[in-house]
Amino acid sequence: MTFTTRPEILGTLGVATSTHWIASSVGMAMLEKGGNAFDAAVAMGFVLHVVEPHLNGPLGDMPALIRKAGDAAPTVICGQGVAPAGATIAHYRDEGLTMIPGSGLLATVVPGAFDAWMLMLRDHGTMSLREVLEPSIHYAAHGHPVLARVSGAIANLAEFFRDEWPTSAATWLPGGEAPAPESLFRNPDLAATWTRLLSEAEAVPGREAQIDAARTAFYKGFIAEAIDSWMREACVMDAAGGRRKGVLTGEDMANWQATYETPVSTDYEGWQVWKAGFWTQGPSFLQSLNTLNGIGLGEMDPNGAEFTHTVTEAMKLSFADREAYYGDPDFADIPAETLLSADYAAARRALIGDKASLDQRPGAIPGYEAWAEAAIARASQETETAGAGAGEPTMAHLTQRRGDTVHIDVIDRWGNSVSATPSGGWLQSSPVVPGLGMPLNSRAQMFWLQEGLGTSLKPGARPRTTLTPSMAQAPDGAQLAFGTPGGDQQDQWQLIFFLRLVHATRNLQAAIDAPLFHTGHFQASFYPRGTRPGHLMIEPAVGEAVIDDLRARGHNVEVAEPWTVGRLTAAQRDASGLLRAGATPRLMQAYAVGR
Template identity: 50%
Template structure:
């Protein structure tokens, strides 16, 4: 085991770990006030959507996996909104587009995060709309310390905001170009959230009635009206370098409801691992574990060349299947009964060799040939630099000569009753589309993940269909404990979190040590973000994993890209129960902003 930078936190009352210290503190405050893990996760999640505007927002998406201890059941919250009814292949063809752009209004889906959080609150929480929104309102109204990453993004995008995205300029350039650590406010957002609370309380004195009223105000009331009017009435400069109106309208918003769904799950060494379904990339995690269960990983030195090679090769086979078979299962058949079956797994496991597979291919499902998509060759936009940035659909800044996976945020909570929840909110970030005047909200751009070039593909564009999302929280139940975790990282999430879970289960590491394990991932396949870049055969690995491992990977035929130490992901983990009955937590030191708290 490595020597972690700080100890795993242990307690008896509750544990919160998130990618921002203010969200972690908010979650713990909700637990202290008598709330449960679900109340705490919702309140913390709303704070994340204020204080990490470079990574998520109220116009974005949500996936959450949660464990109800009393019922001993795991469920999934789907806060991934669908494409608008007007989002057809013909609509994009008439605009001369062969890809859905990564910014602007054209890729906007129904914002699902707000409804998803409310659904979790209604199903399992105990607090009111006011109680879970008040912290977010306070930070939006009175200010929060701007993260350096957000300040860099605003500085680079300032010309775009001033000259084209005027609502964004009103919020992010109100006091001039900000610096890291400066106080940032979003008065429009504070007013929007305050009005949602007031309309909820005016509509009902009942907690559930207020939650329903808040949902109506957002999706059928004043928020939906402002979103629809802006999208249909405003031409916005986007990733194409041209101006376009949006496709989303009030009917799209009014017609959507979040859902509570069964999880996708498999057994792994006496534990049951739960993920969202194939509308996310989450089952990639399960497929990797199914393949790796055939090997005694505990007997292989952690992060040795042999170990990293094996884990990466399993990831490539799982990601190959993602590319061919994953998509909204309500618009086609669900591939998971085949992809997670012992027979299919055993067949795929035979493909794991001792050298790098530089052309990993998907398998066949029910005798059908896999649907493959060749990404359209994209011409990068280099000048001005801000246009190059919005041309890339990832939330974070894209550095020269670097393919950097999209960032987002995460929160995990457990409480003294044994409940646990892991959530990954994303979308609606400051680089996605303009702030809507009066609302303080940017629409999300998850539609960019869908394909236009192959109408038969499971992730092909269809009106009312959910794009396949990268959001991928995890809950693991076993040994009398519930472990909940997630990480930012776009397409890489389900490789970095696999690395942490293997450290816990196969090598017996504590949670903090597991979040600090040296990270690696395959970048072979196209990203889910426009322009869908890839690096065939490349394994990215942090330099702190060590020269011996890096050298062996090259000897095995991998194309190795060495990344700076402590640069990949921000895994946040919590656990309830276990052999000593403590709640536990760990948060990665990467990025210097993720924090865990335990009492």
């Protein structure tokens, strides 16, 4: 018998799992009403904007993998907005910047999450716009029990909000103070925004037409107009310690739409695994699998030192390639075929030794030497110069207290499935846009202010995001959707979960509950973009002998507090039609529901 912190949820009508119990319950309610997985995911996404505002918002980003019942493979929905027309390296350099700040108006790109959700709902859902928005409007208007972490995040920023971001103070400090944990917190401006959007959308007949009308109101109507008007005048403090104006305009918003794409994939031990493309970090997961394929992980203790060391070293190599070679394929010639090839994986596999590597080692790809050299140089420079308090000392909180992400997995009775990772637009990222109840995102911080790279800042390009939902299919036909928040850790925790599912247990909850680890060895994606050579954080449940062994192998081991690493959720449909779901007990807020 497998013992877990919670039961693996089993059912046939549907399963919904996310990083907040209210969102999971709302998703299940949509399934109970006859909606499909796409309806449920959209409703969950908008509720997460309300109940986890420190982790995501409507003006953020959202990549998703969706799979319609009977389809041989999933499809990517790209809800990653692009750099504004005015976002040039020259302009940012003229602002005195050598790195894009982690917060403030210059950190924003076109908001992508809303249109991605609308595209999913219009083309694949069955419910009306009102049906999927009403739960989020209810919680924004009437209140939800605020998480202690939300309360703490707001309290830590309260003085800064009052002094520098007064529109945020008006939203997040009701009565002038941070909301107490478990108090009912309301966002009436957000509720009013969605209510007006519904009113305008419902002025036209027809479900799909109303969804398109909502898209117009958001990107060309009153929401875009409010953002454009405010951005013309606003000049606010950012994480680099200066007050600066942004470059996002209403025209930038009007010229962008969410899109569909074909995912990238690989095979591992008979499983097929899919990720979004090289504008995400997702292919690093596939590279790690290719590197580890045939290395004998199935013979290792999945909680042991050899497994941990081997997987960590493979991830270091994959993430070194992420930093050197990934970017928006629409704007840079990414060597995707080489990076995912068997020959390349074999060469990378040969680099894994008995000791922990302390070097940044992107692979050697002919014609891309300059990209690799630049990545190595950046990592060395940032290790020496950047720290938690980089920038003006009073701005340390904006470096240390950046937001995170949420995740959603849903499968319905018919076999439709969604894996989505919304993020950005969190309360720490940017001031609230007056009257809208929502702040802008800060995803532009993942660009470099250096010409000629795959991740160089360019108008119209997508930043190389950390957001990375996953889908897989087992040799027996079981279909899996999974993911996690966690920035640079997302494809580390997901990889470890997946490998344990393949090699140790097919119980989703057991694979989620097992002790987790990750490394900060490579260049971070978030300002101030530091590195921690040889770093390895691991939960203490692996035992002292494993930790001592890892240190003997040269890892700079940081032992985490118990039950603090990872926020995984997962859902699966067996070939028989039986549905399964699990969610992490860590942080005590993620839940899986189903019947």
